[in-house]
Amino acid sequence: MQLHDYRLAETIKDNKTITTGQSTIQPDEQETQTELPTELLEVILSQLTLRDNVRASAVCKSWLAVAISVRMADKPPWLMFFPKFGDLYEFYDPSQRKTYWLELPELHNARICYAKDGWLLLYKPRTQRVFFFCPYTRELIDLPSLELTYQIVAFSASPKSPNCILFTVKHVSPTVVAVSTCHPGATEWTTVNYQNRLPFVSSIWNKLVFCNGLFYCLSLTGWLGVYNPEKSTWSVNSVPPPKCPENFFVKNWWKGKFMAEHNGDIFVIYTCSAVNPVIYKLDQANKVWVEMESLGGMTLFANFLSSYARTDLLGAMRNNVYFSKVRFYGKRCVSYSLDNGRYYPRKQCYDWGEQDPFESVWIEPPEDLSTFL
Known part of the structure; x- marks a missing residue:
């Protein structure tokens, strides 16, 4: 993405008016003309190099705030799928919704x-x-x-x-x-x-x-x-076990729970069919599991074997739980938004009793994409 330089023909500081070659724009009007939805702006600026990110931050105050937040953004883990046959392994990036492949005969x-x-x-x-x-x-x-x-x-x-x-x-x-x-x-x-x-x-x-x-x-x-x-x-x-959802004790109920840690805190996620997930945080001082209504901007990536927690992700991914299941032919990871109280895609809650616990795992993303097919 290239940012075009706009040359100012004249700047009058006394009345804070900015004059271009064609028209006169008040500062508030200029900022309004550059406004984009925050989430869209985050996606655009997150693709820039550090140098272009700094340049973009000079456009206006709102761009500055978004550019700084994206500049410091953490990267989400990738989802790695283990094939039932063959040595071709699939890697899914939930932030870009892209799939990559690697031949790994060592894992046969x-x-x-x-x-x-x-x-x-x-x-x-x-x-x-x-x-x-x-x-x-x-x-x-x-x-x-x-x-x-x-x-x-x-x-x-x-x-x-x-x-x-x-x-x-x-x-x-x-x-x-x-x-x-x-x-x-x-x-x-x-x-x-x-x-x-x-x-x-x-x-x-x-x-x-x-x-x-x-x-x-x-x-x-x-x-x-x-x-x-x-x-x-x-x-x-x-500590008494976390309280289960009302419909939790059904067939394969034990398969619908996940655990992650972050900065010394431990989180447990309980899911069950169509029931919304319940998230608990361990209060070690009072020896009790506390139900959470919000993740405070944190994002959880749930998996049977190893789950992750992230902060400082892009706005659209915050306060969500991402599950190790991809829908719509690899286009979207099943997630649950605590802000909206619903699964995405809609009606995509999943019966974890049907999933092989060894079919996938979250893994740190690579630094270099050149190794992928």
Whole structure:
């Protein structure tokens, strides 16, 4: 996009009148003529280079405000789909509504476990192989093998970080769990059994996040287990489970919940068929889940295995929950607006019991698009 320079033939400061070669325009009139809908202006200015963004900010006060907000805008994660057959993987950008493709034969017969910081954690059931993989650089990091049955796995940071820890938990009995941990470079997993004061059942429908140095695991029934890797301690939090929607206890009800963290806060999203999603935030001080009517401009990206939270996105994406499902032949991601209290596209609420939990995952966007087909 090129911004045209308008030369001013004369400027009279005393009466604040601006004279062009053809007509005289008052400042208020000039600003009115350049007005565009804010959301449209955000989309246009977000496509500019930094240099052109700065130039655009000089047009008027409203353009300045939008240019600065877009200049600092965060990027949403992309949705990566795992094919049932073949090695061609689809990547969907929800902000631009564009789809990209990559051939990744390294992932053949692999099952996605988790995603964070642009890295995938994968598992090959036949060989019990566990490994990290970055789809953008094709870098692969092997880990000690581990048998994963019905438990899920998460990691704390990029495998390039010295703080990277992998964590998984499975119940041995209603009152005993086995916690397994590992780190890149280790030769084996470390497994320790812990006694529970409260019942905790593990399954592939549990949710895991790493927040403030702790792993939080939301169980099938809504109890929150907490593991401290530094102290090697495990406990089931006494916070009562989040209140479920009225129609939540139907077939496959446990599949419609998601968990994310942001800046030390933990959020849980409950969905159920045609019922509007219910979002809770953990109040750790008062040991209670608080229902949220607004996200305060934050955007949540919900997925079975790993969910994300973002701030400073474009206006149209704020205060929304984006789900890992794309409709209309890849043209639009299913989302729910808290401002409008409805799904987009309309009547596109989804029965999560019908979706394969391993078919997609949110992942950090690439810095360079040249690797895509």
